[in-house]
Amino acid sequence: MPASNDLDDLRALTSPLVVYVGSELTRAAGLPTxxxxxxxxxxxxxxxxxxxxxxxxxxxxxxxxxxxxxxxxxxxxxxxxxxxxxxxxLRVDGVELPPLARAIANLGSRLGGVVTPNLDRLLERTLQGKFVVHTRPTMNLLHRQGWLLKLHGTLPDHATWVFTREQHARVALRDPVYHEVMRAMFLAKPVLFVGTTLDDPIFDAVVDRARGLADGAPPRHWALVDRAELTPGGRSKLDEAGIAAITCDGSDERVELLSSLSPAPAGRSLPLPREATRQASRGRIRILFVSANPPDMEGLALDREQRVVREAVTRARHRDRIELEVRSAVSFVDLSRALLEGEFDILHFAGHGAPKGLMLDEGSRWLPPAELVALLDEYAHPRGPLRCVLLNSCWSTAVNQLNPRVPTFISMHGPLDDRAALAFAEGFYDGVGAGRSFDEAYREGERRARHAVPGAPFEAHLSER
Known part of the structure; x- marks a missing residue:
């Protein structure tokens, strides 16, 4: 296996990679380029x-x-x-996944997102439906993990295909967001190019785009390139685009090199102990903070609660592992869409609650506990990514009483003082940021809340399943 400073830099990278997968994956599976x-x-x-x-x-x-x-x-x-x-x-029914596909899947927590011009559904099979497929890029995509961006469309939806000159023009001229997202991705995310050749015109166009953004900066992206096809001119072009060429001899060594980047031995599934569903310190943690405070309801300190959570994440010892996404004034559709588009470990709700449910930003309509539980169960671990729900609102134990499947469920019984809600949130996320388990973080939040409002009623509930 090749050794180089560029390869060492790639292996030392701690932030998740965006992996660009070219047409060699299609070829390796026996499908036509x-x-x-x-x-x-x-x-x-x-x-x-x-x-x-x-x-x-x-x-x-x-x-x-x-x-x-x-x-x-x-x-x-x-x-x-x-x-x-x-x-x-391009049908993939009955097609065996090539070793390159398995090596990509084995990147595990190192894999933040995937970009491909390939129309076939090999990557959807490779990622086992755990990555959300997008055919039109949005800026929000870059703040998330677990996405698959298909630049030239996806096989089942003919309207997304990009083959003809008119279809390319649609992307280039009528969809300016495409260029903004690609620009932001190259500037903000480390990208690893695999399964492509230097003479591929699609890859060549991507390199030209990156070249215009690099402006002489040191390489911050990488490409696994066959040694036989890398000419001095080709290496210079990649360098000018901020892409470091890592050479390998043939497809077997490319797969071996990619597998060496895996956080676990390649080809071996990661064991998941029973406690892992409640552990907050392993791998990356994605938090979805949602809030709602309809104008006709009593005001709550939701902006302060959001700030408390953000500050806890910022000062956390493991802050490089934690991502926080905030959605304000959410409706049920907003919440459902957020869970559909992103893979979150923790869902935090801040807002009004009552025995009849939670109040979202939908006028005077309460969201019934049964309706919320049905939504949460859809994304609960192990079927989905959701491992912990924190309902930081009054009377939210009404939801917990319906036994949602989420492994760790934190709710409040009775009325909740604003000061207690803020203190609990701060303590809980200080615990998460310190790498503690969810139940340990819960206990830290409970201690902070009782200290903040001594003698006042405060009753938090922790359920673990």
């Missing part, structure tokens, strides 16, 4: 076009840029027939 796909489409068109037209299409396929070829092939075949051929060719 884009150029081979164009050839299959040409075969389909052979009985529909003249010999002269067939030669014209063949010449277009020989060009580096396939956009014109796909444009003309779609026109000759019709959109419906074009789509049918593509779907048949």
């Amino acid at each position: 884009r150029r081979e796909l164009a050839g299959l489409l040409l075969e389909e068109a052979s009985e529909r076009v003249s010999d002269r037209r067939h030669r014209e299409l063949a010449e277009l396929i020989e060009r580096a840029d396939l956009r014109d070829a796909f444009t003309e092939l779609e026109r000759d075949l019709t959109r419906a027939r074009f789509g049918l051929v593509v779907e048949r060719a």
